[in-house]
Amino acid sequence: MLSIKNLHVKLEEEDKQILKGVDLEIEAGKVHAIMGPNGSGKSTLSYVLSGKDGYEVTDGEAVLEGEDILEMEPEERAAAGLFLAFQYPVEIPGVGNMTFLRTAVNAQRKARGEEEVSAAEFLKLIRARAKELSIDADMLKRPVNVGFSGGEKKRNEILQMAMLEPKMCILDETDSGLDVDAMKLVSEGVNALRNEGRGFLVITHYQRLLDHIKPDVVHIMADGKIVKSGGPELALEVENNGYGGILAEVA
């Protein structure tokens, strides 16, 4: 599904290398988790994959279903099936949540040469999906993320994911700012979207999210590289012993 090879990235503004050769293969139907200490490059990886400005790829590639996405505009990556659930979802005053979502769904359909979804059909779809995530009608009407609580913002990210039906989902610290109940709700939303055709990359600091979204593979990232990969037990090891032991072991 998503194949990342030898990815090197530096900040455009300053001569600072952030990713120093990331290799990652995410298969369809699998959930991969990346854990790692602050500053290891986890969020940079998610931004570079989704096409945010300010980063320069100096080497390597990222291929989504046979297409090199690093040359694409952010909207082209989205239409190709990539989705990033933001760590800090952006507030957009003046743009209604519903309008935003319908514009996005139809823009992607258009890019793929599909027919736009009608207003009535869209309304039916979104109501059903929103209900599963306990998102009420008021949240759909309000401007995108404006005045939303931390939990509401994250639920709204998952709602977007559910409506856009991407092939490859990247979740950047989706657990940050969530209480236990909200985390459960968000995780259930993600789990409902797991299927054979879809890949997930879950970026997190903590094991607890992975209790809810059970990964197939866990990677440890440090200083811009994947330093160790393993099964779910690797996350438990981090939880019990911190990163110190693992980093010392691979050093």
Add this chain to the structure above:
Amino acid sequence: MADAAEKLSTTDARLAELSLPTGGWPEAARSDALARVRQMGLPERRDEYWKYTRPDTLTQPGAVPAALFDNDEAPIFGEMDRLNIVFVDGVFDTEASDDLSLEGVRIERLADASSDIHWARDLYGTLEAKGQDPVQRPLAALNTAFASDGVLIHVTGKPSKPINLTYHHRSETSDAILHHVIKLDPGAEITVLENGPAAARFNKCMEVDVADGATFHHVRAQGRDHERRAATHIFARLGTESVFKSFTLTANGVLTRNECVIELTGDDAVAHVAGACVGDGDFHHDDTVFITHDAVGCESRQVFKKVLRNGATGVFQGKILVKKDAQKTDGYQISQSLLLDEDSQFLAKPELEIYADDVACSHGSTSGAIDEEALFYLRSRGVPEAPATDLLTLAFLAEAVEEIEDEDLREEINGRLAAWLERHRS
């Protein structure tokens, strides 16, 4: 006194090409207005009130020729049920206009109103004259003196549909002066629409007297001719518990100065003035607003948003004056620009002058660019850069557009703005 001499010669040169319309009750008001013009002199670039907008093309003899602008868009408000009154280069067009009879309102052409006993006699030029203090507005006095056409609208009830004034621009050198007077009786309610570029140079004045408990809605779209110039004035007086709401859309136009002068004279009156303008390139747009609170418990709002690109210029001069006894005043003023490049500029002069001690007044003015974070968020969801920028731009304008109460009118304005943005993508 080189300035005074220059002013005098500018004024004399302009007045020399005009002749006072004669006959009927407006004669006295016209000669008074002419005296005011002579005494004040026409605006000149060193005048403080014209610091950000050069008045010379508005005051010189003869209009700068303006190419006609053809477009295949359906006329704005064209689909609405309305009473349409058409002016071509500033002249009332009987053929093109609807029949002027409508229940709850009496409409006459200024040029036809000659009888000596007329309701408009007490109003024509009166609010304009009052609006000359404390700031002089010589172009409005010039208008009162020389306006050759216009409509007199006396609203006695609640007409079933809006009155629409359509201004066509058909001659490249037309120099039009129109003066409208609108009087609302107590409890009356009306919506007045205006649209079109009107002339190569357009001087328009509208005096609106809103009696106790009456409601006046005004929505205007100034026409897309790139080279037209316009100086417009609205003078309004508001009685107790009356409502005045005015919104203006301006797209294109090499020079536009819209002045709005409102006096809240009855308790608990409400005045909202809003504007959305979009300019690309050779575009200069000036909103100058002066709201005087002279009664208790009144509310006023000024909401002005400007989208500027390729060297376009936006100006806002907005004042709230709260007199000594105007307690419980609620005043709000916001002026914002979205600068889509580094060549465009926004010049703002917000002013508050408050003599009462129990008031709530707030004002703010900002200039900014498109929010890059929001733009990336939209693009990451699959919305391409150009429509994503349009969406954010419309969101920026929304606070002004939302001042329009009627949903159909609001949608019409939003549709025009969206179409303009789509045509003017980089």
